[in-house]
Structure formats: C-alpha cells, structure tokens
Amino acid sequence: MHRWFNTAGPCNPADHYMLPAEERLPGVRELIDRKAYFVLHAPRQIGKTTSLRTLARDLTAEGRYVAVLVSAEIGAPFPDDPGAAELAMLAEWRGTAGSQLPADLRPPPFPDAPPGQRIGAALRAWAKAAPRPLVVFLDEADALRDATLVSLLRQIRSGYPDRPSDFPHALALVGLRDVRDYKVTSGGSDRLGTSSPFNIKVESLTLRNFTHDEVAALYAQHTAETGQVFRPDAVDRAFELTQGQPWLVNALARQLVDVLVKDRALPITAADVDRAREILIERQDTHLDSLVDRLRQPRIRAVIEPMLAGTTLGDVPEDDRRFAVDLGLVRRTAEGGLVIANPIYREIIVRELASGVRDSLPRIPATWLTQDGRLDADRLLDGSSSSTSARDSLPSPSARAANTR
CATH class of the missing domain: 1.10.8 (Helicase, Ruva Protein; domain 3)
Structure with a gap:
C-alpha cells in the first residue's frame, strides 16, 4: 500500500509522505554540539514533534548521542502541585524512552527525591548512566503553568553547570510559545514576561513553513x-x-x-x-477549530480585528503582536508589516467574526450565482434591470403625496 498525507499526529516515514526534518531546523545540530540549552517554539501542527522525534532518532543512530523526545503535557493538570506533576511526567518519560531507545540507552531507575527536585534528580541520574552524552527535547513545555512550570525551569537551570557528565549535554524546551510567554500567575501578570527562570537559553528558534x-x-x-x-x-x-x-x-x-x-x-x-x-x-477539523478558539482571546482579537477592518493596531502591546505571530495566526511580510497568515485562515477568521451578524440577517437567495457559487453576470444584470424597472414603475414621491391628500 502506498503512503498517504497525514493530518493527525506525528508523521512516520513508513506511512506518510514527509520532507526531511532537519531542512527546517537550521543550526540545531550546531547548538547540540555546543552543549546548548535552547527554546524551539512554533504554532501547532507545523511539524515540531515530527521533526524533533526524527532528529532524536537520527542522532542516536549515528552513535554520538543518546537523544530522546519526551513530553511535559501530562503534568499540566497539576499547576500548583509540582510533586504530582513530576511523578506523572517521569512515569511517561520512562515509557517514551522504552519505545524510542534500545535497552542499553534507556534511563536507570529514577532516584527518590523530594517534590520539586524529582525532574532534576532524574535527569542527573540518566546523564550519569548514559554511555553517550544525553540530549533531551522537552515537548509541550509550555503546557505547564504556575508553580509547576517555575519549579521545572529552576531545576533545569540548577543542573545546567554540571553538564555534560552529570546533566543533559543539550536540552530544548519545545512548545507554542517562547519562554517569556509561558503561562504563570506572578506579579499580577498571566505570563512569565521574562526568561529569568531559564536564563541559560542560548537561542530561541522557530520552525518555518514549507517553501x-x-x-x-x-x-x-x-x-x-x-x-x-x-x-x-x-x-x-x-x-x-x-x-x-x-x-x-x-x-x-x-x-x-x-x-x-x-x-x-x-x-x-x-x-x-x-x-x-x-x-x-x-x-473546520481540529486544527482549524483550535484556530477559531484562539479568536476568543481578547489579546488576539485586539490584533486581528483592526487588521481585518483596515485600521491601525493602536496601543497593542508588542508581546501580544509577537504572541499572535508565534501562534501562526499572522505573519510578518518582507516589509515588516503584519498580515493574516494565509488566505484560508483569513476566510475562516472573517466568517467566525461575522457569524453573529450573518445569523441575524434574513436569508435572501443569491439568484445571480451559478450552482457552483460563481458569479453569473447575465443574471446579475437581469436582476438589476428588473429592480430598476420595478422602481421606475412606482409613483413619484410627489404623486404619492398627492394621492394621500
């Protein structure tokens, strides 16, 4: 059976048509070789997980590193309980490593550690036991929030000076947002607003679209x-x-x-x-439905609505504009301005923002359209002529006034 075009989950080269992963990740290998800790952020369904899973497999197969893609998402239900989040994540990481790595490269039993220190202790033990330098891609890092998020970032920062022998050689936080936009309730803000709990990052990269x-x-x-x-x-x-x-x-x-x-x-x-x-x-499959859901966020509407109306953005914070770009809803043109990311998104956004008005209007059949929705010029002109004739046949305003006297 031939392969197919995938729209659900990571791509598998045995099943799906796909492009070489590293072509859209320029510079990542160099960062890994330099023992860098970095951030990779890009919109959903753009290929982050597929690209990094493929890269991890290739790095391991080449024999230089033990590379693995693990996820933080399972810890998201515990924003204020770092201990519970850590246990959930570490249990999943063990299963993930079992499916991605040969037996001799899998992690050792994770040591017992107090809540708030378990991730750091586990990464330290794994790096010590690994026969090659350990490379960790931490997917969905921005799914964590509040105390759990800050705890994770601080544990990674604390172990950073001990790499590569006693902590991962290289590590990437992967998600929708750059680290400054990670969600955390702190100082009256709903965003981290700073990279200080992860000020060890060398670079913030993004994954581009296809050419x-x-x-x-x-x-x-x-x-x-x-x-x-x-x-x-x-x-x-x-x-x-x-x-x-x-x-x-x-x-x-x-x-x-x-x-x-x-x-x-x-x-x-x-x-x-x-x-x-x-x-x-x-x-409006899942990807497009999630796009619509983003439009309900006030900070996103503040960017999108003026753009569609053709007015200036006004006093929209730079963080909000950057966030809309990071989500993939808008893009910067070569001239530096913002536009809706693509025509399909634009039509969906316009329809969604106008849906309330549209549902309030009476349905008038568009008799000047063909069955496939194209404009029929002859019908349009006939309709216009009919409307003009009907209007001309009406008595003039003065005649109507005379008839009422």
Whole structure:
C-alpha cells in the first residue's frame, strides 16, 4: 500500500509522505554540539514533534548521542502541585524512552527525591548512566503553568553547570510559545514576561513553513508512488492558499486524492484545490477549530480585528503582536508589516467574526450565482434591470403625496 498525507499526529516515514526534518531546523545540530540549552517554539501542527522525534532518532543512530523526545503535557493538570506533576511526567518519560531507545540507552531507575527536585534528580541520574552524552527535547513545555512550570525551569537551570557528565549535554524546551510567554500567575501578570527562570537559553528558534518547492516535492512523492499528477497550477494554488503551513498543505492534498479525485489517472488541477479549500473551511477539523478558539482571546482579537477592518493596531502591546505571530495566526511580510497568515485562515477568521451578524440577517437567495457559487453576470444584470424597472414603475414621491391628500 502506498503512503498517504497525514493530518493527525506525528508523521512516520513508513506511512506518510514527509520532507526531511532537519531542512527546517537550521543550526540545531550546531547548538547540540555546543552543549546548548535552547527554546524551539512554533504554532501547532507545523511539524515540531515530527521533526524533533526524527532528529532524536537520527542522532542516536549515528552513535554520538543518546537523544530522546519526551513530553511535559501530562503534568499540566497539576499547576500548583509540582510533586504530582513530576511523578506523572517521569512515569511517561520512562515509557517514551522504552519505545524510542534500545535497552542499553534507556534511563536507570529514577532516584527518590523530594517534590520539586524529582525532574532534576532524574535527569542527573540518566546523564550519569548514559554511555553517550544525553540530549533531551522537552515537548509541550509550555503546557505547564504556575508553580509547576517555575519549579521545572529552576531545576533545569540548577543542573545546567554540571553538564555534560552529570546533566543533559543539550536540552530544548519545545512548545507554542517562547519562554517569556509561558503561562504563570506572578506579579499580577498571566505570563512569565521574562526568561529569568531559564536564563541559560542560548537561542530561541522557530520552525518555518514549507517553501513552494517543498510543497511541490511533497506532492511529487504521491505522484511517484501512484502516478497521479499535481499540475503546476494546482501546486501554485495550494501554496498560495496555505503559504506553506504544513497541516494545511497535507489537509488539502488529503481531500484532493482521497475524496475529490480518487481516480489516479486524473490529474489534480487548481480548480480541484479550490474545491478542497471549501471542504476544509466548512468542516473546520481540529486544527482549524483550535484556530477559531484562539479568536476568543481578547489579546488576539485586539490584533486581528483592526487588521481585518483596515485600521491601525493602536496601543497593542508588542508581546501580544509577537504572541499572535508565534501562534501562526499572522505573519510578518518582507516589509515588516503584519498580515493574516494565509488566505484560508483569513476566510475562516472573517466568517467566525461575522457569524453573529450573518445569523441575524434574513436569508435572501443569491439568484445571480451559478450552482457552483460563481458569479453569473447575465443574471446579475437581469436582476438589476428588473429592480430598476420595478422602481421606475412606482409613483413619484410627489404623486404619492398627492394621492394621500
């Protein structure tokens, strides 16, 4: 069976069409070689987990490092109980290491330690026992909050001077936000606002979208395996609509080849891509539904609504603008201004913000549209002529006034 376009969870090269992970992570290997602790932040469904899981596997297979991707998300239900969060995370990390690493590279039994010190003690024990330098990618780090988050960051900072023999050689915090935007109730703010609990970071990186050539290369993998061609205009249109956002690129392709054009002898055209776009917008799958959920946040609406209205942003804090960029809702143009990230997001955002008004208006059939939603100029002109004739047949205002006397 041939591979397919993935829209749910990390990609697996045996099952899914995918691009080389490291091409979108320039400089990461150099940071690892330099024993750096760094932050990688990027929007959801852009390929963070897939890229880092693949990188960890490659680093381990090359024989220089013991590299693993673990998650902090399971500790999120315990924002004010670091001890409980630590136990949950460490139990999951052991299972994750068991699936990612050969037996001789897995962690030793984690030592007993007081609450608030368990993560640091576990990383220290693992680094000491590992036969090679330990590299840890900590995914969903920004899912933690409040006391649990601050405790984790301080434990990592405390062990940092003892690397690489007694603490991980290199470590990355991975999530949606840069460390300054991590959620914590402190000093009247709902954000950390500073990197001080993790002031050991060397760099904050992000994961870019696909380029036009990469979209073409991804779609060409389907052509190579099935013979079904994506015409150049289809690739152009897909890139135009998505601006290379990886989930959208895959979601469009999945609709095209699995739903709309299942006959592999038929090529994919730009018109097919437009049909797939409408399906995605109407369905609002998990990724797009989470996009809509972000619009309910006041700090996000303060950025988005003026942009759509064509007015200036006004007194919108730089942190809020940066946060909207980090979430992938908007992007900076080459000239430095902000625009909605891609046309699909723009249409969804406009529909969502106008949904209340739209539902309040009476439904008037658009008789000037064809069945596929395109403008029928003849019908429009006929309707305009009919309206003009009907208006001209009405008595003038003076005549109506005379009739009432």
